[in-house]
Amino acid sequence: MFNFTPLLGAQSSSPASQSLLELDGGVKVLVDVGWDEHFSVSKLKALERHIPSLSVILLTHATPSHLGAFAHCCKNFPLFTQIPIYATTPVISLGRTLLQDVYSSTPLASSVISADSLADSSYASGSDPIDPTLQLLLTPPTTEEIASYFSLIHPLKYSQPHEPLPSPFSPPLNGLKVTAYNAGHTLGGTIWHLQHGMESIVYAVDWNQVRENVLSGAAWLDASGGGAEVIEQLRKPTALICSSRGAAKDSLTGGRRRRDDLLLDTIRSTIAKGGTVLIPTDTSARVLELAYLLEHAWRKEHTHGSGESPFKNARLYLASKNVGATMRYARSMLEWMDENVVKELEAVEAATTSTKQHKRTDSRQIGNRDNKLAQNAAGPFDFKYLRLLERKKQVDRIVAAKGARVILASDSSLEWGFSKEILQHIANDTSNLIILTESHGNLDDIRKDGKSLGALLWSWYQERRDGVALEPGADGQNLEQVHTGGRELQIHTAERVALQGKELLAYQQHLATQRRLQNQMPLGNSSSLETSADAVDETSSTSSSSSEESNPERQGKALNTSAAVANLNRNKAGLSKETSGVNVLLRQPGVYDYDVRGKKGREQMFPFVSKRRRADDFGDLIRPDEYLRAEERDEVDGQDMRDDGSNKKGKFGQKRKWGDTGLQGANESNGPGLANKRRQQMSNAAVKNGDVLADGFHDPDLDDLSDDPESDLDEVVNGPSKVVTRMQSVEAHLKIAYVDFAGLHDQRSLSMLIPLIQPRKLIFVSGNVSETAVLADECRQKLVPTSSESAEKSQNGVFTPLNGQMVDASVDTNAWTVKLSNALVKRLRWQNVGGLGIVTLMGHLGAMAVDDQEFADSTSKKRQKLLKEEIPEHNAQGAPSETKKQQTAPILDVLPTSMAAATRSVAQPLHVGDLRLADLRKILQSTGHTADFRGEGTLLIDGLVAVRKTATGRIEVEGGGLGLHDYPVRTPESSFFAVKRRIYDGLAVIAGG
Numbered sequence: 001m002f003n004f005t006p007l008l009g010a011q012s013s014s015p016a017s018q019s020l021l022e023l024d025g026g027v028k029v030l031v032d033v034g035w036d037e038h039f040s041v042s043k044l045k046a047l048e049r050h051i052p053s054l055s056v057i058l059l060t061h062a063t064p065s066h067l068g069a070f071a072h073c074c075k076n077f078p079l080f081t082q083i084p085i086y087a088t089t090p091v092i093s094l095g096r097t098l099l100q101d102v103y104s105s106t107p108l109a110s111s112v113i114s115a116d117s118l119a120d121s122s123y124a125s126g127s128d129p130i131d132p133t134l135q136l137l138l139t140p141p142t143t144e145e146i147a148s149y150f151s152l153i154h155p156l157k158y159s160q161p162h163e164p165l166p167s168p169f170s171p172p173l174n175g176l177k178v179t180a181y182n183a184g185h186t187l188g189g190t191i192w193h194l195q196h197g198m199e200s201i202v203y204a205v206d207w208n209q210v211r212e213n214v215l216s217g218a219a220w221l222d223a224s225g226g227g228a229e230v231i232e233q234l235r236k237p238t239a240l241i242c243s244s245r246g247a248a249k250d251s252l253t254g255g256r257r258r259r260d261d262l263l264l265d266t267i268r269s270t271i272a273k274g275g276t277v278l279i280p281t282d283t284s285a286r287v288l289e290l291a292y293l294l295e296h297a298w299r300k301e302h303t304h305g306s307g308e309s310p311f312k313n314a315r316l317y318l319a320s321k322n323v324g325a326t327m328r329y330a331r332s333m334l335e336w337m338d339e340n341v342v343k344e345l346e347a348v349e350a351a352t353t354s355t356k357q358h359k360r361t362d363s364r365q366i367g368n369r370d371n372k373l374a375q376n377a378a379g380p381f382d383f384k385y386l387r388l389l390e391r392k393k394q395v396d397r398i399v400a401a402k403g404a405r406v407i408l409a410s411d412s413s414l415e416w417g418f419s420k421e422i423l424q425h426i427a428n429d430t431s432n433l434i435i436l437t438e439s440h441g442n443l444d445d446i447r448k449d450g451k452s453l454g455a456l457l458w459s460w461y462q463e464r465r466d467g468v469a470l471e472p473g474a475d476g477q478n479l480e481q482v483h484t485g486g487r488e489l490q491i492h493t494a495e496r497v498a499l500q501g502k503e504l505l506a507y508q509q510h511l512a513t514q515r516r517l518q519n520q521m522p523l524g525n526s527s528s529l530e531t532s533a534d535a536v537d538e539t540s541s542t543s544s545s546s547s548e549e550s551n552p553e554r555q556g557k558a559l560n561t562s563a564a565v566a567n568l569n570r571n572k573a574g575l576s577k578e579t580s581g582v583n584v585l586l587r588q589p590g591v592y593d594y595d596v597r598g599k600k601g602r603e604q605m606f607p608f609v610s611k612r613r614r615a616d617d618f619g620d621l622i623r624p625d626e627y628l629r630a631e632e633r634d635e636v637d638g639q640d641m642r643d644d645g646s647n648k649k650g651k652f653g654q655k656r657k658w659g660d661t662g663l664q665g666a667n668e669s670n671g672p673g674l675a676n677k678r679r680q681q682m683s684n685a686a687v688k689n690g691d692v693l694a695d696g697f698h699d700p701d702l703d704d705l706s707d708d709p710e711s712d713l714d715e716v717v718n719g720p721s722k723v724v725t726r727m728q729s730v731e732a733h734l735k736i737a738y739v740d741f742a743g744l745h746d747q748r749s750l751s752m753l754i755p756l757i758q759p760r761k762l763i764f765v766s767g768n769v770s771e772t773a774v775l776a777d778e779c780r781q782k783l784v785p786t787s788s789e790s791a792e793k794s795q796n797g798v799f800t801p802l803n804g805q806m807v808d809a810s811v812d813t814n815a816w817t818v819k820l821s822n823a824l825v826k827r828l829r830w831q832n833v834g835g836l837g838i839v840t841l842m843g844h845l846g847a848m849a850v851d852d853q854e855f856a857d858s859t860s861k862k863r864q865k866l867l868k869e870e871i872p873e874h875n876a877q878g879a880p881s882e883t884k885k886q887q888t889a890p891i892l893d894v895l896p897t898s899m900a901a902a903t904r905s906v907a908q909p910l911h912v913g914d915l916r917l918a919d920l921r922k923i924l925q926s927t928g929h930t931a932d933f934r935g936e937g938t939l940l941i942d943g944l945v946a947v948r949k950t951a952t953g954r955i956e957v958e959g960g961g962l963g964l965h966d967y968p969v970r971t972p973e974s975s976f977f978a979v980k981r982r983i984y985d986g987l988a989v990i991a992g993g
Helices: 041-053 070-076 078-082 089-105 115-125 143-150 255-271 287-304 323-331 339-359 364-376 392-400 418-426 443-449 453-463 502-520 532-542 564-571 577-587 664-669 673-688 700-707 747-757 769-782 791-795 822-826 858-870 897-904 917-926 972-985
Strands: 002-008 018-023 027-031 056-058 085-088 154-156 177-182 190-196 199-204 239-243 276-281 315-319 386-389 405-410 433-436 468-472 478-483 487-498 721-732 735-738 762-765 831-833 836-838 844-849 888-893 910-912 931-933 938-941 945-951 954-959 988-990
Touching (some): 018 041, 018 190, 018 199, 027 041, 027 190, 041 078, 070 078, 085 089, 089 143, 089 323, 115 502, 239 747, 255 276, 255 405, 255 433, 255 478, 276 287, 287 323, 287 386, 315 418, 386 392, 392 418, 405 418, 433 453, 453 487, 762 769, 822 888, 917 945, 917 972, 938 972, 945 972, 954 972
Parallel strands (some): 027 056, 056 085, 085 154, 199 239, 239 762, 276 405, 276 433, 315 386, 315 405, 433 735
Antiparallel strands (some): 002 018, 177 190, 190 199, 478 735, 487 721, 844 888, 931 938, 945 954
């Protein structure tokens, strides 16, 4: 059984992706927790309802559309952190820096409390109605909290099957296996393969088959087979979930090289005139491809370019609030990138090693030459010309300066990040240019679903109302740049403002109402909102308790409330007895009485905390986090974030070293001194890593800011706050260009690969209505039905669900589960073919009682013995107890002697396996035979024997035809039987006797 439900992203222009996979036995797998640029909490309501029943969570890409809501769910949905989460190492590291950048760049990521919730709070408290236009914000997660959330994710590697752990409130997974494969598109991007019983499910959303500068292509095709076949693990799945985004997009003639040249020519045409080029991009995924390309283009122009090259006079910048950490992670994950990047790093290391060796010799001339080569050589992400900008004042200084420059800035949606601020400054100059690197859907979807700033510019580019400027390219072709013609561009800026007066009272009423509603709900249907002491007690108990001790019935639906209640409880202010509940006996001094009349659940008992012993029968528990290597730790600013390691130092009641005044924690939270020192160390480390301009030249526009300690400080609003949106109109005179750097599949890739994969069920998500419909119609025509399927049934196997619509993608299989008797198991003879064990058997099918002692295992015997001892033989009246009806199960046993002789003559030998001619050629050549390909699909051995493979599993061997005097060493008979013997060695010959 397999049911699929898209929660977000199906037939929609929104890039957010959330999918729910329901397997047999009640197993639910959530793939991705994406969000769009609006950060609306209403889009997470469907996900919130399914959290108490989830078993496993899988993440595919480190982009906002795939894990943008991860930190929000961890902070505001208490049960979410108890679900096992799996992703690759790059997705974990880059996703951490992405969300840290998002929450520090826009207050909308904190989520606005809905007007309905505020109205209910005011009605319950009996106060005046609250202004419905008031946009109160939930408390955002801190940088340390985001790092701790990502430390909960289990890292996986490519092509390694893994059996995940179930959540505490999940049924058994029954042998579920998940395997990650390279998806391209982003670093660590994943195509998930799920194997559960007879169901083989491939989840492939946002993949790229084309090989790029930094990323290798998706792992669909088998490289050993010449790239003509899909790998065995992903071939013929029972269900394929694929994204339809880009189905109407044609591939660019010339491939990756043409795309790179098109981007560089477009940049060259603008910086040659002294203009500014803005390239909005994401902050953790596709930015690596753009940064690598532009850095190496600048290196090439400065080394081999002519003296009049415009690249030599232009500055190159990358603006994002957490881009330094992103690039540091990228330097440590080169093994996840394309092999050319690894070869480049090896060449740099070889040049550096050669320089060190020459320094020890007396040859000064050779040593000086190699020393210059080593100084000019830099690693793939050791930037010599790309300058990283992480502070707003740096960006303002760069934008206000004059001269040609190219700025990469986050985000591609232009709704948050530095890209919006830079666009606001350069929009009114006709010499400036903005290059869009990904499409935002068609015009109809943009008008229907609303316009983000990036979508608005994309609609202007498609309309081309004010004309197109044609700039000559390096190859003679014209470059299209669309004029904006002074159209009005409305830029909305969201700011965080502290609450005051009635607004603060309304916020406290909302929190108190949520707490009161939660306390009144029955324990079986609610999940209590944790206070500070509750969180500590829960942490101490869950770390030492097993999964069997957890009670799934006590896990209810998590309320979408703010974590600011915990902060108010810690301060012991702003909450009354009614709001605090029975915990007031522990949290407020001088309170000894509490009325339990009319209370339910935990409110009827004294809040006693039972401390569990953190040890077992064999001694103290071993914490694996304490034995991690340095590269395996999750760190933020050099501090280990596992188990809140950064918060332990300076905590109240903790031991401190001799000479420590104990004020360090206060300085870290309140004083700016340590923050400035930390940022200064990070900037120094960036200089050491090559994050300065070439030849030791520093940018004069940034030198003043480096010495100003106050320039590092940004205004931060702590505590309850609201969001205020300001709108500013700007006349747009800059030009718009488009170069596809989205790194997604196109129409050619989808049309070629889907028929090769041969899925039995096909589901399309992550695309707009038109793209999904066109691709679905094409696949219904191309997917040829097998002999056991009709054409009508094959066409019905293509699904295009809407958000929230469940699709039954189960496949009927003629497979049954039977038990084997011990006598039959002893007679089995296993053979190994391609890493799989194969055996054929013939037996007699019969029925067996479930509690039969002859075939039950030892564990079942012990369990049944205990049950029989507990069940009394007579009831209270002395009458014998009713015997429970026994259930039967099918069992396969050894054939009786009378039937064995009759079936032995019927059973025929069976050859299992698929032999490749290329492998047969290598085997024969290693044994001294000559083997060469003659024609198409024909292998000639010793000039005497021809082997042809006419179809899958069908091999023809033909020998003879030449005289023996021409081949005195080899004879037709010896060569023929040698080839036949090697073919049989590569197959499993099994008989059914």
